Amino acid sequence: MQTVTIVKADSYDAGSIRAALDALLAPLGGMAAYVRPGERVLLKPNLLSAKPPDRAVTTHPALVREVIRLVREAGGIPVVGDSPGVGGLRRVAEKSGILAVLEETGTELVEFTEPREVAGSGTFKRIALAAPYLEADRVINLPKLKTHEMMTVTCGVKNLFGAVVGTAKAAWHLKAGADRELFARMLVEIHQLRPPDLTIVDAITAMEGDGPGSGDPRQVGCLLAGVNALAVDVVAADIIGIPHKLRYVERAAERLGIPGTDRADIVVAGAPLDEVRVQGFRLPHISDVQFGLPSFLKNRLRQHLTSRPVAIPGKCRLCGICRDACPPGAITLKDGKLVIDYHSCIRCFCCRELCPDAALTVREGALLKCIRKCL
Ligand code: SF4
Ligand code: SF4
Numbered sequence: 001m002q003t004v005t006i007v008k009a010d011s012y013d014a015g016s017i018r019a020a021l022d023a024l025l026a027p028l029g030g031m032a033a034y035v036r037p038g039e040r041v042l043l044k045p046n047l048l049s050a051k052p053p054d055r056a057v058t059t060h061p062a063l064v065r066e067v068i069r070l071v072r073e074a075g076g077i078p079v080v081g082d083s084p085g086v087g088g089l090r091r092v093a094e095k096s097g098i099l100a101v102l103e104e105t106g107t108e109l110v111e112f113t114e115p116r117e118v119a120g121s122g123t124f125k126r127i128a129l130a131a132p133y134l135e136a137d138r139v140i141n142l143p144k145l146k147t148h149e150m151m152t153v154t155c156g157v158k159n160l161f162g163a164v165v166g167t168a169k170a171a172w173h174l175k176a177g178a179d180r181e182l183f184a185r186m187l188v189e190i191h192q193l194r195p196p197d198l199t200i201v202d203a204i205t206a207m208e209g210d211g212p213g214s215g216d217p218r219q220v221g222c223l224l225a226g227v228n229a230l231a232v233d234v235v236a237a238d239i240i241g242i243p244h245k246l247r248y249v250e251r252a253a254e255r256l257g258i259p260g261t262d263r264a265d266i267v268v269a270g271a272p273l274d275e276v277r278v279q280g281f282r283l284p285h286i287s288d289v290q291f292g293l294p295s296f297l298k299n300r301l302r303q304h305l306t307s308r309p310v311a312i313p314g315k316c317r318l319c320g321i322c323r324d325a326c327p328p329g330a331i332t333l334k335d336g337k338l339v340i341d342y343h344s345c346i347r348c349f350c351c352r353e354l355c356p357d358a359a360l361t362v363r364e365g366a367l368l369k370c371i372r373k374c375l
């Protein structure tokens with residue numbers, strides 16, 4: 001059985017977080033059950049991009065501070081690391097408020113720059129993950145609960161994509177292409193290579209709408225924790241009401257037969273699920289009707305059946321961040337305009353995820369629009 005704990009928490013005030021964390025971890029045996037004296041404990045928050053905490057893009061610094069405190073109390077040596085989607089780690093940590101916490105608590109910030117190749121666990125034969133992630137004695141996963149334009153939701157398992165070193169992320173997007181199911185499978189396989197020892201989800205203020213970079217903060221008012229990140233993600237998705245067919249990571253784990261997603265095996269402790277469920281949580285705009293289509297049809301009709309990114313006139317300041325991040329190099333800046341080659345675009349939406357000015361919108365394919373109208 002997998003235990004997932006939920007505790008209601010309304011604010012990031014230090015006292016409230018401290019009490020909430022203690023209550024959250026008590027049914028799981030407390031932090032001492034996961035950290036032994038002298039162990040190097042890597043905390044892996046979501047440090048996607050340089051945004052202040054109130055934008056809900058990154059894990060809140062108040063949660064990181066309290067987890068550092070608990071790790072120290074258990075005798076461990078906490079360090080914090082990630083590989084942001086855009087911008088240097090230090091800059092992202094500074095803007096998110098996490099750098100100030102590290103300075104205040106004397107905690108090391110570890111950059112994921114050195115990759116180490118490990119044998120894959122299935123579809124992907126070799127996967128290079130950050131050496132500090134693989135070498136830490138313990139990993140505590142600290143995701144932010146957010147919507148995600150490709151995976152619908154990002155939580156415990158998706159947060160581990162940060163263990164892929166910087167530019168290699170684009171290569172993985174390219175390998176998995178526009179196939180959400182394949183990308184989800186890759187995420188599950190990364191999780192299996194080095195599952196975190198504990199996952200604690202920041203769902204006090206989550207992100208709804210066009211996450212993970214451009215959505216809107218939404219008060220969900222709870223923290224979740226568990227040993228199995230897949231089980232934690234199932235409960236988190238239940239809280240915000242994600243339909244099963246849009247839970248790509250969960251479905252990939254089910255197909256791979258990896259334990260953690262079967263509700264019959266999940267015990268929810270702490271606050272009852274029904275007391276923390278939120279209604280009307282807005283999902284990303286991105287949608288398509290690729291489900292179940294044979295691949296030859298998917299490829300032929302892709303232009304018309306999928307949504308695609310489009311620059312908003314007057315909003316794009318031609319900074320080039322999306323162009324540099326675009327896995328297949330489908331974006332060019334020409335004659336003062338941003339141009340996207342939709343034949344090579346794989347619909348990964350990294351451009352929207354990373355644009356600091358929310359200057360890209362989504363346009364539905366013509367056929368997709370017709371189908372939606374007829375439904
Ligand atoms: S869309 Fe955004 S990231 Fe891309 S060039 Fe314009 S402002 Fe920069
Ligand atoms: S244009 Fe955007 S959605 Fe298309 S491949 Fe490039 S980053 Fe991905």
